[in-house]
Amino acid sequence: MRTKLFILMAMMFSTLAFSQKSELKDAEKALKNGDATAAKSSLESISGMIGGADERTQAQYYFVRGQVFADLAKKGQASAFDEAISSYQKVIEIEDASGKAKYSSDSRQMLAGMTSDLINAAVDDNNNKKYKEGADKLYMAYQLSPRDTIYLYYAASSAVNGQHYEQALGYYEELKKLNYDGSTMSYKATNIETGEVEEMNDKTQMDIMVKSGTYKDPVMERTPSKRSEIIKNIALIYTQLGQDEKALQAYTDARAENPDDVNLVLNEANLYYKLGDKDKFKSLMAEASAMAPDNPDLQYNIGVINMEQGNLEEARTAYKRAIEINPGYVNAQLNLSTTYVNEGNGLIDEMNSLGNSRADIARYEELKKQKDELFREGAIVLEDALKNNPDNQGILTQLKNIYGALGDNENFMRIKKLLGE
The missing domain is CATH 1.25.40.10 (Tetratricopeptide repeat domain)
Structure with a gap:
């Protein structure tokens, strides 16, 4: 009886494994045909049993799932970005644990590509005045590429534009904690023919253009730091939210950072009047x-x-x-x-x-x-x-x-x- 039961269970697992592989193949085929919705449906039919599959099948499942949601995200489903990112990250997690990396390299490449997709989608959101959605996508881009802190800065700006002040405050506080400066070097030279000052991509391009004789008067300038703006915005948002004690401390920090900003003095004065x-x-x-x-x-x-x-x-x-x-x-x-x-x-x-x-x-x-x-x-x-x-x-x-x-x-x-x- 035990032998028969064991054989029955083995047959069940074999059937399940076959079903998983079949649905995965169907999902991949649907993706190649440009039908992400059908591919998603095939994956959903085996989602409840994928936890019992071997590591290779799990990695394949999450890799295909990442592709499906990445495609849906490009077609306008904003929530699909998060699903795609978590799926690709799951692939890497599974293969790092198993030591067998078949899909990890492609997953990392897809995640890198999704950063650009998120930025482009966020630009569209802001152009359409969907500021919260834009801020969410910019923050996801920052999480995917933490070295590009400017995405976090833009996320905060997008949230402010939409008057989502608490969301913006969280981003600004994170920027402050990171000591984000945001200043960059700019490279400029004067076009001899037009007399106009033009910005170059980098120092190498600027030097080449000057040496060519078509440009003159090269200038390297560092753009202003964004730190004082960030601290100032923290103070203004605390005031907007009615958190007066935090606002006063924020004004102290902001004025220490930028003592010549008279508008900070005016805003602080207004707050003291409000406090009596x-x-x-x-x-x-x-x-x-x-x-x-x-x-x-x-x-x-x-x-x-x-x-x-x-x-x-x-x-x-x-x-x-x-x-x-x-x-x-x-x-x-x-x-x-x-x-x-x-x-x-x-x-x-x-x-x-x-x-x-x-x-x-x-x-x-x-x-x-x-x-x-x-x-x-x-x-x-x-x-x-x-x-x-x-x-x-x-x-x-x-x-x-x-x-x-x-x-x-x-x-x-x-x-x-x-x-x-």
Whole structure:
């Protein structure tokens, strides 16, 4: 009885082995015919029993499986990349353990080729605004080729573009831990015929082109390090995620890395305001202003932050300084005007709450006079701006609204005419 049972079991294993080899051959044939879906179906029919097969059959199964999913990935099935990678890695794992390497070399080549496929697919994803999918593929490419850390950097950028901040933060933290620099050497020379500076692939090409007499003035430059940008982005993302304590520490790290970045100071100041530390806010704003007193964009940004925080006098001072440095700074002029309009609008609620008593009527007239004076201040700013920008639609539209609110029909109609209405 035992002998018969043994023979029966042997026959079963023989049948299973035959079935596995048959399905593998069917899968390979389907692949050659370009039918990856049929090949996948053949593999799925034996997937549950492949664990009991010999090492050679297992390696063959996972190698074919890798080819199937690699083909599906090229045809647009994003999840297939991960399946292909894990299959090829399984081939290498099995053959390393068995000491019999039949498919490992090809598997490694396929994995190397998949890095390019992942990058190309990620570029397509980003062009189609599928930023998370692009970030996932770039990270897979980095995992396949850890020496190419730039793929991790691009993965973080893709995640930020899609506002997937937690995903981006993980990538940036990994870059920080790796001390990723990202700077490279660039090689340039001037085309003698066109006079334009052109970038070369490497130093050898640059030297050859200069020696040929068609180029001159060779230059080797190192591109800026990306480290300060990475640390800065970590701080900004922690702020975005509302993790304020981590954000403050990140700003400390970022400013140590890049002490001359005034935007870091502004962002840190904004965070302190959010936390209720107005003294630290004012201190940092003064520090930022002192760092670049003649930079109109900085003064404008200081104005924007103060305006957002309701500090209208401080905002006006900054906007006026920006206009003083750059008299044609339209956005600063528009925002300066808006500070007066906003303050005037702030009086309307109290005006509307007043009753009909003599005291209330007197108070109403007083507030209306203040409001109108503030609106006129806003109009004066824009009339001055209009001298250098007579066709600016933003200035004209805001002026029309102010004169409309003032009931100044003459100026209202004048601006409407300038607007072509």
